[in-house]
Amino acid sequence: MNPKDDQLQPDFAPLADWLLGPIRLALMDAAMELELPDLLTKTGDPDKLASRLKVHRQNLCLFLDALTGLGLTEKEDGFYYNTPLADRYLRRDRETWLGEMLHNLRNIQHRNLDNMVELIRSGPSELKGEKRLESEEQWKNFAGHLINYQKSGLARLAADIAESLPEFPHVKKMLDLGGGPGLAGMAILQRHPRLEGVLCDMPSMISVAREQAQAKGLQGRMTYISGDYNQVDLGESYDLIWTSHALYYVQNFSHFFSRIYNSLNPGGVFLSLHEGLCNERTFPPYHVLARISLALEGQDVSFSQGFIAEKMRESGFAKIDSQSLELSMGPVWLDIARKSETIFSAPNPG
Numbered sequence: 001m002n003p004k005d006d007q008l009q010p011d012f013a014p015l016a017d018w019l020l021g022p023i024r025l026a027l028m029d030a031a032m033e034l035e036l037p038d039l040l041t042k043t044g045d046p047d048k049l050a051s052r053l054k055v056h057r058q059n060l061c062l063f064l065d066a067l068t069g070l071g072l073t074e075k076e077d078g079f080y081y082n083t084p085l086a087d088r089y090l091r092r093d094r095e096t097w098l099g100e101m102l103h104n105l106r107n108i109q110h111r112n113l114d115n116m117v118e119l120i121r122s123g124p125s126e127l128k129g130e131k132r133l134e135s136e137e138q139w140k141n142f143a144g145h146l147i148n149y150q151k152s153g154l155a156r157l158a159a160d161i162a163e164s165l166p167e168f169p170h171v172k173k174m175l176d177l178g179g180g181p182g183l184a185g186m187a188i189l190q191r192h193p194r195l196e197g198v199l200c201d202m203p204s205m206i207s208v209a210r211e212q213a214q215a216k217g218l219q220g221r222m223t224y225i226s227g228d229y230n231q232v233d234l235g236e237s238y239d240l241i242w243t244s245h246a247l248y249y250v251q252n253f254s255h256f257f258s259r260i261y262n263s264l265n266p267g268g269v270f271l272s273l274h275e276g277l278c279n280e281r282t283f284p285p286y287h288v289l290a291r292i293s294l295a296l297e298g299q300d301v302s303f304s305q306g307f308i309a310e311k312m313r314e315s316g317f318a319k320i321d322s323q324s325l326e327l328s329m330g331p332v333w334l335d336i337a338r339k340s341e342t343i344f345s346a347p348n349p350g
């Protein structure tokens with residue numbers, strides 16, 4: 001073999017790195033179980049931490065050193081502090097606490113790791129109840145985690161996107177379709193004092209959303225459509241429809257998008273934020289890996305790139321613009337569908 005050939009071989013660093021995946025997760029889990037991010041706001045002294053937690057001091061220090069390697073703590077002169085990451089997302093007293101979301105997503109994303117080979121050999125078997133993605137029971141259990149997820153960034157993103165539309169000053173009525181606890185739609189409402197909001201979701205989510213609207217003082221500006229969006233009347237005279245990560249349960253896209261089209265006023269805008277798999281459904285890796293457990297059990301629901309924009313076009317929208325956005329949980333496509341070629345942006349919103 002030519003010695004130069006050896007230099008052309010790939011490094012095995014990725015394989016070595018994959019071994020660390022379960023270790024990283026176990027460290028984060030243990031930190032949350034010990035409620036360390038909360039405790040570290042009171043003291044970073046390992047002696048005090050060990051005595052408060054009633055744990056083995058030396059092992060606690062080894063563990064804290066590893067958390068520092070992971071990026072959840074910083075260490076200085078033997079004292080430990082939360083990094084901004086741990087401080088914002090792993091403290092239970094923060095409204096951006098993601099503990100429940102991480103727990104729920106782990107249960108979904110990892111649920112077939114132990115029987116992966118069996119699923120590859122035999123294929124999916126029939127799924128019942130809560131395990132089915134369209135089950136209301138499942139979404140009911142996820143309401144709390146969706147609240148914190150939306151507060152951690154999605155709500156602001158939705159409001160930024162809506163506000164950036166030239167039509168926004170003239171928008172009077174909007175629909176948040178499959179909006180869960182509704183904080184994305186409510187954030188849009190908070191950017192526009194005359195806007196009325198409608199939220200469509202399953203009954204159990206609607207009751208959570210009512211509480212959220214009340215807490216924000218938006219109860220007088222919100223109404224609700226409770227039920228399966230394939231069946232219920234979606235309402236009419238919208239200027240804006242927002243939907244994110246919610247179209248997986250649509251039974252007939254052509255029919256559904258025609259209903260959306262008809263529910264919009266002339267000049268209305270339909271915004272969709274969903275992933276778009278490409279490279280023969282192998283990319284982006286985040287979505288492909290995060291959803292392999294679901295896909296193997298027969299729930300391969302991810303959208304392919306361009307699918308939603310194509311359905312928008314087919315249902316009569318005159319102008320569709322698509323752009324990709326980097327979110328914390330993988331890249332997504334924002335598809336903006338307009339009923340009219342010309343953008344409605346009269347000079348004075350009145």
Ligand SMILES: C[S@@+](CC[C@H](N)C(=O)[O-])C[C@H]1O[C@@H](n2cnc3c(N)ncnc32)[C@H](O)[C@@H]1O
Binds near residue numbers: 139246
């Ligand atoms: C992944 S969550 C997304 C929530 C929110 N749009 C977001 O981006 O955070 C999916 C939402 O779709 C709702 N959903 C699922 N099937 C539905 C259906 N058939 N009709 C109405 N809503 C549905 C769920 O209750 C849940 O709130």
